[in-house]
Amino acid sequence: MSVVTFLTDYGLRDDFAGVCHGVIARIAPRARILDITHGVARHDVRSGALILRRAVPFMPAGVHLAVVDPQVGGRRRALALRCAAQDRLLVGPDNGLLAPLAERLGGVLQAVDIGCSPLRLEPLSASFHGRDVFAPVAAHLASGTPLADCGEPLDPAQLVALELPQARVEQDSIVAHVLTVDHYGNVALDVEHDELAASGLRLGREVAVNGRPALHAATFSDVPAGGLVLYEDGYGVLSVAVNRGSALHALGLELDAEVRIEPAP
Amino acid sequence: MSVVTFLTDYGLRDDFAGVCHGVIARIAPRARILDITHGVARHDVRSGALILRRAVPFMPAGVHLAVVDPQVGGRRRALALRCAAQDRLLVGPDNGLLAPLAERLGGVLQAVDIGCSPLRLEPLSASFHGRDVFAPVAAHLASGTPLADCGEPLDPAQLVALELPQARVEQDSIVAHVLTVDHYGNVALDVEHDELAASGLRLGREVAVNGRPALHAATFSDVPAGGLVLYEDGYGVLSVAVNRGSALHALGLELDAEVRIEPAP
């Protein structure tokens, strides 16, 4: 049984995600659809890209469909990609959404522009390419249609990349940035486990986060309720949380904001 | 494999939709359940009916279960219907929720009152007929139980209709109404593609929407962020949006509010 994983910013209040399920089920009745989330913040391509990158390695191999598409109906390309690792296929808009995942999967072996795919639904709407372009192509791929039959070949070197902030080490502190935020208000930074190890910086148990005392520990429950904790999240990413609270609010942060981590004074 | 599609106003914070999935899976273990949405505004029968009508044509044929049921436990009837087109079956309360879809599917060939169905769960609750009446009947239909075995025959002419506002043409303007709103704040009007064509009205590229300048274009990305756009939505319905914003808030609208569209002055 083939698998289609599905991530969007459609939310679940409307029928948009449900209708895409219907489109896929009509074309590929035997494919299983696994929703990663439809709760990406509206038009937040970067958060969608980062969630996709961290989630997909836990999903079965298959077709990975993702739609966060603020330029729908405009000139951005629509893509289907084959990646080096595990023969995974990616489908979505060419706005950087698929780029971090593709890189993690060993890079793109084959790229196809599906904007005018013979497999899209007609009449094509101007604003719902999830239903009319991306879901049909993903479903046909899940049914065994060869990638090359989905559209026009494209040079993988031409794909749109995703710009990400870059944490830096300054003397004995790290200047990181808010990369993503979950619905608890836990803040993930642009520092991964391996990067922290490679930086040579040794963080002790007592640290300061933007000047506020925090414990560098394994998880929330190592600090009392309301306490600030610096920890590695479930995906190996350096993160800041308030036990039973919101680090986002407690520290007054927003996406891309700087977060300075240094030894406690 | 048979399909049950499912739409309600239950939301996903509680277990109501999940329990109905369980009831269906126990009765019809091989049926596939496809959620259209459970995010219809509470008790908003009309929005539920319109979302159902536009979404179901994209879903596989099967049993289409819908529950938005403010009069549950009262005297409203409970229905199972067979429609003319594509042998689709509809299950839900007799409050207009199913009516627009049934009409789009060519009308009702056979109607059954399932309020006292022998297939309902006992003891019957007074307030959760989704679980006790509608889901079990939908599941039995998906398993092949004949419609006539689900309850008492009913004259299709007796079904409750749904009242909808009617857009009108006044000189060179359209006076339309807010029919539905999605979670982005995009506003769908009571004017469909074919109706606009038939009206004889020619809308230019520059229009006024309730006196405010707007572009009549294909999609959001044709206007700058914050710009107002009049467009045909993914379902062929004339709609108003603010690119990366909410037309609902920008224009101070609510359901049924009048929206006047005229050439730019």
Add this chain to the structure above:
Amino acid sequence: MSVVTFLTDYGLRDDFAGVCHGVIARIAPRARILDITHGVARHDVRSGALILRRAVPFMPAGVHLAVVDPQVGGRRRALALRCAAQDRLLVGPDNGLLAPLAERLGGVLQAVDIGCSPLRLEPLSASFHGRDVFAPVAAHLASGTPLADCGEPLDPAQLVALELPQARVEQDSIVAHVLTVDHYGNVALDVEHDELAASGLRLGREVAVNGRPALHAATFSDVPAGGLVLYEDGYGVLSVAVNRGSALHALGLELDAEVRIEPAP
């Protein structure tokens, strides 16, 4: 086909529930996953436990996975349990979440500590045991792995219980408590159908709820919009609602608050 039901407080805005689906699907590709809800209030073990207890009897028999886990990464145990009734298996943290359901299913026949299960994912994260411990064990159980192979045997008498408030009868009134609240603001009390019958108290049609007049009736639609109604909810639990409104707000209640029900003066 085996079934895994799934309840958490993860919400659907992030990828947490979706990633657990992926983990289960990789280990047990033929298991069907039925979401009960992921909308339990964050860290609200008691609401999770009560929703689980009422919902699971409507779900197919199988593995019942539940994660509301404020002490994740701390010293709380992780559990897999076999219950007396219907050969149902339960998986989740040992914080009372599974206790009311286990009791309703006839008690625990066999308990296993899965905190160091050989089936868990490595590297183990400190904060996402839903993905790394609970989902993998549930999936292996759904694939037929014997319970005893999932971890270390544990004495069922040692499991953490759940403390619940106890309604009492005072003269001709009931002093109950707010047990759970649904997203409509309907308030479920700690009085079930059988308990009310056994109390000997006869409630007439006109009652007072915290001093406010209410109708003791079958359902919402027995009172006008805005009216207060005392009724048995869909799960046989005495409840208070405002027709088309929120009883929680109208009465100024919160979890555990006392609710006095007496005959109308």
